Amino acid sequence: MFKGLRRLLCLLPLMITAAVPAAAQGEARAPKPNIIFVLTDDLETGTLENFPNITQQLVRQGASFDRFFVTNSWCCPSRSSILRSQYVHSHGVWTNTAPEGGFDRFHTLDLERSTIGTWMSQAGYRTALMGKFLNHYPGATAPETYVPPGWNEWDVPVRNLYQEYGYRLNENGKLVDYGWSEDDYLSDVLARKTRDFITTSKQPFFLYLAPIAPHNPNNPAVRHMNAFPDAQAPRTPDFNQADVSAEPQWLRNLPMLHAQGIARVDERYRARLRSMLGVDDLVGSIIGTLQAAGKLDDTYIFFSSDNGFHLGTHRLRQGKTTPFEEAIRVPLVVRGPGIKAGSEIKDMAATVDLAPTFAALGGATPATFAEGRSLLPVLRGQAPKTWRHNALIEFTRPTSISSAKQTPVPPYQALRTEQYTYVKYDTGETQLYDLTKDPYELHNLAATADPALLRNLDARLQAMHTCSGANCLVADTRQ
Numbered sequence: 001m002f003k004g005l006r007r008l009l010c011l012l013p014l015m016i017t018a019a020v021p022a023a024a025q026g027e028a029r030a031p032k033p034n035i036i037f038v039l040t041d042d043l044e045t046g047t048l049e050n051f052p053n054i055t056q057q058l059v060r061q062g063a064s065f066d067r068f069f070v071t072n073s074w075c076c077p078s079r080s081s082i083l084r085s086q087y088v089h090s091h092g093v094w095t096n097t098a099p100e101g102g103f104d105r106f107h108t109l110d111l112e113r114s115t116i117g118t119w120m121s122q123a124g125y126r127t128a129l130m131g132k133f134l135n136h137y138p139g140a141t142a143p144e145t146y147v148p149p150g151w152n153e154w155d156v157p158v159r160n161l162y163q164e165y166g167y168r169l170n171e172n173g174k175l176v177d178y179g180w181s182e183d184d185y186l187s188d189v190l191a192r193k194t195r196d197f198i199t200t201s202k203q204p205f206f207l208y209l210a211p212i213a214p215h216n217p218n219n220p221a222v223r224h225m226n227a228f229p230d231a232q233a234p235r236t237p238d239f240n241q242a243d244v245s246a247e248p249q250w251l252r253n254l255p256m257l258h259a260q261g262i263a264r265v266d267e268r269y270r271a272r273l274r275s276m277l278g279v280d281d282l283v284g285s286i287i288g289t290l291q292a293a294g295k296l297d298d299t300y301i302f303f304s305s306d307n308g309f310h311l312g313t314h315r316l317r318q319g320k321t322t323p324f325e326e327a328i329r330v331p332l333v334v335r336g337p338g339i340k341a342g343s344e345i346k347d348m349a350a351t352v353d354l355a356p357t358f359a360a361l362g363g364a365t366p367a368t369f370a371e372g373r374s375l376l377p378v379l380r381g382q383a384p385k386t387w388r389h390n391a392l393i394e395f396t397r398p399t400s401i402s403s404a405k406q407t408p409v410p411p412y413q414a415l416r417t418e419q420y421t422y423v424k425y426d427t428g429e430t431q432l433y434d435l436t437k438d439p440y441e442l443h444n445l446a447a448t449a450d451p452a453l454l455r456n457l458d459a460r461l462q463a464m465h466t467c468s469g470a471n472c473l474v475a476d477t478r479q
Contacts, residue, residue: 117150
């Protein structure tokens with residue numbers, strides 16, 4: 001009896017240990033991954049192959065989304081959706097300028113109180129935002145030294161940001177002026193600050209890195225000024241669209257491009273490629289820094305854009321704000337642990353899905369108002385039972401005269417599904433394109449389509465346009 005009791009007492013510690021979770025036993029938990037989000041400005045799809053670091057280090061080493069869409073094909077509304085995982089009708093930042101939009105609107109609505117920055121900070125991450133924040137920051141409602149909550153490191157231009165030279169940075173509340181020397185080029189300055197941030201971070205970090213390129217005026221670094229001498233904007237079937245007779249009035253009003261206009265399109269295309277080489281160098285610097293610090297294998301890198309851009313397509317010499325593919329479909333490439341190198345993801349996704357994905361990776365808790373879904377299942381090669389079938393795009397034209405001149409497109413709500421793009425303008429006009437048969441959106445079917453199809457798309461659009469919070473995850477699966 002005593003011999004059996006002694007054996008039981010000897011085994012008891014092992015039995016208790018086996019019943020206690022590993023974390024409570026003092027075993028090391030899997031460390032949280034580092035996350036870097038590179039957000040370019042106005043980058044269209046189809047150009048990444050021109051940039052060696054992005055191609056070799058991200059595309060070939062990660063997963064590329066084939067159908068990734070913005071909530072609004074304009075900078076500030078789109079970036080607001082990224083920061084808060086909300087559609088435009090929910091966050092209310094409608095345009096790039098006050099009073100309907102811009103940083104002033106974001107700040108006045110106190111939207112900074114809860115963003116991906118605050119979520120990740122609360123989850124124990126060291127956070128940083130470097131580069132472009134929101135249009136017209138800091139505006140008329142905050143001082144140039146203002147740093148929003150949630151960011152441990154803040155390096156954001158407050159003046160002259162689009163030139164990439166001769167700008168002023170708010171560096172953690174201290175204003176620093178940069179000039180016109182080669183070392184002052186903004187993408188290079190961001191590369192140096194990124195290197196310092198990565199190498200000095202002792203805790204897991206979340207870096208939101210937002211270079212300016214290829215936004216107008218597309219200023220390149222001096223070393224890239226002569227690159228792409230013979231490049232030409234892609235002559236896709238919708239380039240300088242000939243027949244617009246079935247299109248809304250705003251498109252019918254656009255004249256066809258002549259030789260001089262086409263030459264300007266090609267020059268702008270070359271300038272955009274040159275400016276993106278600075279971002280490509282930035283990506284190369286990130287990879288090199290992570291490797292040197294021994295952190296590359298523990299880091300996810302996301303690469304995307306806030307909206308696309310027209311370069312001669314649908315008669316537009318330049319610009320965005322339209323519901324066409326060139327404006328609403330943007331690149332998304334993700335590299336990191338567990339992601340299959342060189343893979344392509346066909347599942348639909350949208351910019352509202354980014355913040356929930358970052359949160360899921362880092363064990364953060366998104367706000368209850370979040371309207372996107374984590375992309376981790378599809379990034380890991382899983383086939384979720386329910387997934388997004390609808391992407392919502394909403395556009396409101398600004399009231400300021402200078403901004404309105406740049407946007408001839410009237411307000412609209414658009415629905416992008418796996419097969420269709422359906423658009424309703426405030427003018428009463430509609431567009432419908434079958435992307436499987438007409439990928440360049442040359443044939444507007446709205447006047448001849450099956451009424452049952454139109455009713456279905458209209459109901460899905462209405463559900464998305466009126467959704468809020470978690471019920472958006474129901475509306476976006478509707479078929």
